[in-house]
Amino acid sequence: xxxxxxxxxxxxxxxxxxxxxxxxxxxxxxxxxxxxxxxxxxxxxxxxxxxxxxxxxxxxxxxxxxxxxxxxxxxxxxxxxxxxxxxxxxxxxxxxxxxxxxxxxxxxxxxxxxxxxxxxxxxxxxxxxxxxxxxxxxxxxxxxxxxxxxxxxxxxxxxxxxxxxxxxxxxxxxxxxxxxxxxxxxxxxxxxxxxxxxxxxxxxxxxxxxxxxxxxxxxxxxxx
Numbered sequence: 001x002x003x004x005x006x007x008x009x010x011x012x013x014x015x016x017x018x019x020x021x022x023x024x025x026x027x028x029x030x031x032x033x034x035x036x037x038x039x040x041x042x043x044x045x046x047x048x049x050x051x052x053x054x055x056x057x058x059x060x061x062x063x064x065x066x067x068x069x070x071x072x073x074x075x076x077x078x079x080x081x082x083x084x085x086x087x088x089x090x091x092x093x094x095x096x097x098x099x100x101x102x103x104x105x106x107x108x109x110x111x112x113x114x115x116x117x118x119x120x121x122x123x124x125x126x127x128x129x130x131x132x133x134x135x136x137x138x139x140x141x142x143x144x145x146x147x148x149x150x151x152x153x154x155x156x157x158x159x160x161x162x163x164x165x166x167x168x169x170x171x172x173x174x175x176x177x178x179x180x181x182x183x184x185x186x187x188x189x190x191x192x193x194x195x196x197x198x199x200x201x202x203x204x205x206x207x208x209x210x211x212x213x214x215x216x217x218x219x220x221x222x223x224x
Contacts, residue, residue, distance in 0.1 A: 005058065005128035006038040009118075012174065014125050016061060018186040018200035018207075021075070022088075022150075023099040024120035026180040030101065032116040032129060039113040044106055052135035053118065055099045058128040062090035074189050075156075076149055086148070099123060100135055157183045161217040169221045170205060178202050182209065182216050 010031040013019045020026045032055075034043075047053075070081040071089035084092055101118040108114045116132075160182045167175055186200055194212035201207075201224065208220035 003130055005035065005130055006132075007032050007034040007129040009033075009055070009057070009121060009123050009125075009127050009129055011121055011123055011125045011127075012177070012203040013123065013201075014203070015201045016124060017198075018181055018202060019124060020122045020181060020184050023101055023122040025122070025184060026177055027119055028121060028177045028181070029104070030118045030121035030123065032118060032132070033112045034115065041114045044114060044116070047103065047106065047116070047134070050103055050134040053101055053103050053116075054133040054135055054140075055097075055101060055118075055121070055123070055129055056131040056133070057097045057099065057123060058130060059090035059092070059095040059097050060126075060128055061124065062092075062095050064091055067093050073149065076189070079190065082149075096130065097123075100140075156185060158185045158211065158214055158216040159183075161215060163218065166218050166221045169223075171203075174203055178205075178207065182207070182218070185211070185216070187211060 010033060012028060020028075068091065069084055071084050071087050071091055072079060072081055073087050073089065076082070088097075090097065099122055101121045104117040104119050106114055106116055160179050162179055162182070167179075170178055181202065182200070187198060192211075194210065197208060197210055197219070199206055199208050204223055206220075206222055206224045207218060209216050209218045211217075
């Protein structure tokens with residue numbers, strides 16, 4: 001079986017560092033643009049009746065040769081190993097990811113034809129999309145499900161100190177999302193050095209910050 005991308009997604013996440021670790025944690029906007037072969041409005045008929053969608057995508061920067069049966073989830077500190085099939089690690093036998101996003105609307109322009117606007121995507125800008133499926137609440141939602149180590153870190157968040165003078169350098173419509181991404185704590189869990197300087201590429205800006213205890217302080221923001 002051979003599969004090919006049907007589309008790609010445009011997001012503000014230009015690098016892996018800083019992307020939310022799960023979808024719908026941050027209200028970031030994304031735009032799904034179809035390749036010409038699949039650019040047919042009929043393929044989207046009825047999609048407006050669904051509030052959420054499943055995206056099957058390619059972990060395009062995580063391709064590896066060979067197979068590793070275990071991985072080290074970052075939320076477990078980067079040292080504890082679990083089975084690859086007991087994780088959502090991008091390093092898998094097949095580099096296929098699954099993400100649930102909120103449907104916003106179908107839009108159109110002359111260059112791209114009909115495209116889909118979504119919210120809450122945790123995908124790198126330019127990520128290839130293999131398939132799109134509607135989210136079905138009565139079968140896809142399981143309120144009594146158990147999430148193992150993911151549940152333990154579900155509410156992990158940092159307090160973000162973003163000085164107004166620096167925050168004003170971001171476009172107004174991107175400020176709330178940028179703060180939410182920072183609050184998600186993009187650092188690897190094993191890094192806890194208050195003097196370490198981190199840089200997160202967000203949209204067309206570089207956000208520089210450091211973290212002490214549970215507070216993240218932005219020290220610079222500039223266009224790139």
